[in-house]
Amino acid sequence: MSGLNKLVSNYDEALQGLEDGMTIIAGGFGLCGIPENLIAQIQKMGTKDLTIVSNNAGVDEFGLGLLLQSQQVKKMIASYVGENKLFEKQLLDGILEVELTPQGTLAEKMRSGGAGIPAFYTATGYGTDVATGKESRKFGDKDYILEEAIKGDFALVKAWKADLHGNAIYRMTAQNFNPMAATAGKITVMEAEYIVEPGELDPAQIHTPGIYVNRLIQGDSEKRIEQRTIRQDSEAS
Amino acid sequence: MSGLNKLVSNYDEALQGLEDGMTIIAGGFGLCGIPENLIAQIQKMGTKDLTIVSNNAGVDEFGLGLLLQSQQVKKMIASYVGENKLFEKQLLDGILEVELTPQGTLAEKMRSGGAGIPAFYTATGYGTDVATGKESRKFGDKDYILEEAIKGDFALVKAWKADLHGNAIYRMTAQNFNPMAATAGKITVMEAEYIVEPGELDPAQIHTPGIYVNRLIQGDSEKRIEQRTIRQDSEAS
C-alpha cells in the first residue's frame, strides 16, 4: 500500500486491528450487497463482543448470521431482523442485545456519522418506543425527535467495481446502505467484485469516492437470493 | 404533461406560478452549472421581492446578477458574493439584504429541506457571527450549533442529460449544488442540455431521480467561464 493505492493482499490484512468489543458498520440490505467475504473473515478471526450496525442480521447460515452462530455479536443495531431465527433465540437467552432503529433513521445516522453531523431531528419514531429517552421538539407544527450519529471502528462495504484508489460503483440495488456505511468507519474496508486501474471509472459516476476507503480487497461473491420470485408465464406475456 | 413525463413546452410554462415575494433555491457554483435560461426568464417576468438561495450571486451581467440589475431580489442567502459589484452597492443602499451562510452548511440546509430533516447540528460557525441567535450544544467534547433546513417555493436546477421523467445526470463540476437544490423546491424546475427518452440513462448512474423534478425544459447554455486559467507551455510538458 503506497500513495493512494488502497489494495491489500489478503483478508488478514484487510481486517487487521479489529478487536473484541469494537463497533462494525456493515453495508447491505437483506443478503443483497453485503460484504460477505469480510464477514466470513470475522468468523474466522473469532473476534468477540462485537456491536454490529446493519439494516438486517443476515440469515441463519449466511452473512451476519454466521457471526450469530459463533456468538461473536454482543449487540445488534438494525431495522429488521425477522429473517433470522437464531437471532430470536439469542435475544431470549440474553446472549444478544438489540437496538431496533427505523430504516431511514439508521441510514441517516450512518451518513451523519460520516459527515460530521453529530445529531439531527426527524419525525420518524416520534411518540413511539423509539423516542424513549430522546429529546423531542416542534419545528413549525410538527413534532420531531433528536437522533445521534453512528460511527464505527470499522465499516465494511461491498462494491461492484472499484479502482485502486477506492473509488467505487455499486451494482443495482446492492448499493443500499453501502455508500453511507463507507463514510462512517474509522477504518473502512471495501471488498469489490472487480478492481480496476485509476482512470477506468467515469469520475462523475463514482458512488463512493476513494477518500472514504482505507483498504480494498478483491472478493468473489456468492450472492445468495433470499426471496426468489419469478413472473408466472401468464403474466410474462 | 401526463403521467411521469415532466416536459413543458416553453419557459413561461416552466415558471408558471412564480410570484412576488417567493423563495427560490438555485443550483450552481459561480457561473458553473447555473440554470441560466430559467434565471433569464425570471428577469423577463419581472417578479419582485424574491429571496434567492444560491451559493453565489452570479456576476454583474450574467446569472443571478441579472436579477440584481433589475432589482428583483430582496434577500440573498449565499456563502460568497465577492464576484458581484452591484451586490455591494445594493447592500450599502439598503435595497438588498444578505444572509451569509457557510458553504457546507448551505448545502446541508438544502439537502435537509428536501429530506424532511428540519434541523441538524454542525460545528461550522460555532463561536462566530454565524452562530448569533442559534442554539449551541456540546456532543462529546466538541461544540456545535443548530442549523435549520431551507425549502424553496421554487428550485431551479441545470442538468446535462435528463430523461422525460426528470431523471438527470450533471456534467463534471456543474453538479455542485444542483442535486440538493433539486430536492428542496415545492416546485422543482430543471433545464437540461439534452433530453432523452426514459430508459436511455443507466438507472444506477442517475444523480437526481425524477421524483424530485416537477417540470423539465430544454435549455441551450452559454456556459460563461469566470476564471479562464491555462497551463503555461513550460508546465505543459
Place this chain on the structure above:
Amino acid sequence: MALSREQIAQRVAREIQDGFYVNLGIGIPTLVSNYVPEDMEVSLHSENGLLGMGPFPAADEIDADLINAGKQTVTLNKGASIFSSAESFAMIRGGHVDLTVLGAFELDVLGNIASYMIPGKLIKGMGGAMDLVAGADNIIVTMMHADRHGNSKLLNKCTLPLTGVGCIKKVVTDLAYMKISEGKFYLIERAPGTSVDEIISKTEGELVVSGNIPEMAL
C-alpha cells in the same frame, strides 16, 4: 360480503392518480400494483433504493443484485433509478412519495398506527414503516376490520406498540373505506353486501355514519 385481499387492493388502486410515485408495503399493498388503471403511468418506490420497480423477473432474468424491500427479485421499468438508502428515505421523509400503502395490526381514532410488533411474539423490527408513516402525507392503510374472533382492530386507542402517532387519515378494510379526522372514524364506503350495522358492530372507535353510505365501486 367482506372484500378479498385482491378487492381491498383494487379499492386502494382507485386512489392512484396519473404520474404518482407510490410506495407499496408488503402483503395486500403489494397487490395494488396489479390494479393500476391502464391509462395511468405510475412509478413504484421500493425503500431499499429503487424507483420505477417493474414486475417479477422471468426465470432467466433473475438478478441477485436487483431486489425490492421485501427482498424479492424484481425488474426495472424504463425510467427507473437506483440510489442509496439515505436518498431513498430522503424521498420518503421529505414527502416526495405521493402515495404510501401499508398494512397495520391496529388503528385508532387519533390516526395512531400499530403495525410492527406484538409483544411476546418475535421481535422483527419496524424496517422502514416508521419512516413511511412519519414522512408521507398521503397514506392508505389496508387491514382486516376485525380479528378472527370478531374483535375490532379499529380502536379508541391502540394497544400494541405504535409505529406512528396521528399520521393515518385513510383506511381500507375488508368491510369499509373510512377516513380519520378530529378523533373519529368516518365511514365513507362499505364493501358490497356489507351492512352499515356490521361495520358499526366491528368498529370499536367512535364512528361517524352520515347519510347514505354507498357501496364501493370495484
Place this chain on the structure above:
Amino acid sequence: MALSREQIAQRVAREIQDGFYVNLGIGIPTLVSNYVPEDMEVSLHSENGLLGMGPFPAADEIDADLINAGKQTVTLNKGASIFSSAESFAMIRGGHVDLTVLGAFELDVLGNIASYMIPGKLIKGMGGAMDLVAGADNIIVTMMHADRHGNSKLLNKCTLPLTGVGCIKKVVTDLAYMKISEGKFYLIERAPGTSVDEIISKTEGELVVSGNIPEMAL
C-alpha cells in the same frame, strides 16, 4: 530574510505525507501543489465537488463545466471523482480530508482565526472557510506575520470577525513556523536569515521560544 510566497508554500508542502487528501485554499495555499515531493501521491480536494484535481488545462482543453473552488478552469487526474457540494462538505465536516491549508488575516493564541471579513470593507462571504476550519483536524494556516506597518497579525485576541474558534494549531508565516497550544504560540522554526528577536518583536500573542530555534529547511 522573510520567505517569499513560494517559500511559504514550500515549507507547508513538507507537512504532506504520501497518500494524503489535501484541500488547498486560494492564494499561497494553491502554490503548495507545486511542491509536493515527486515520490508522493496526493489527491487534491476542491470544495465545489472534486477530488483528484489536476493542473490547469491547456488552452484547447478548457471546459467551462470543470472548475475548482476558485472558479478557475482545471483538469482531472486519474482516479478523480466528482460529487455534490453536500458530499464535498461531508468529507470536510466529517474529518476525511487529511490536510487543509488556508490563509488568514489574523490568528490568536487560542487558535481562533479571522479570515473572511474586514468590517467596513466589501462583504464577500466566508465561502467554505468556516466549514474547513471547523471540520478539519489537521490545518495549516499561511499568512504574513505582520502587516505593512509591522503590526503583528499573531495576536492575543483576534480583532476581526472570526472564521472559527480554537481550531488552528499550526501556522507558517513569512518569518516562522509556529504551533499553537494551551493559549500560546510556540516557535518551532524560523525563516532562513530571520532572527528570533525579529519574530518575537512581530508576535503580539504570548510566544514560547524554547532552546535553539532551527532555520527552516526548504
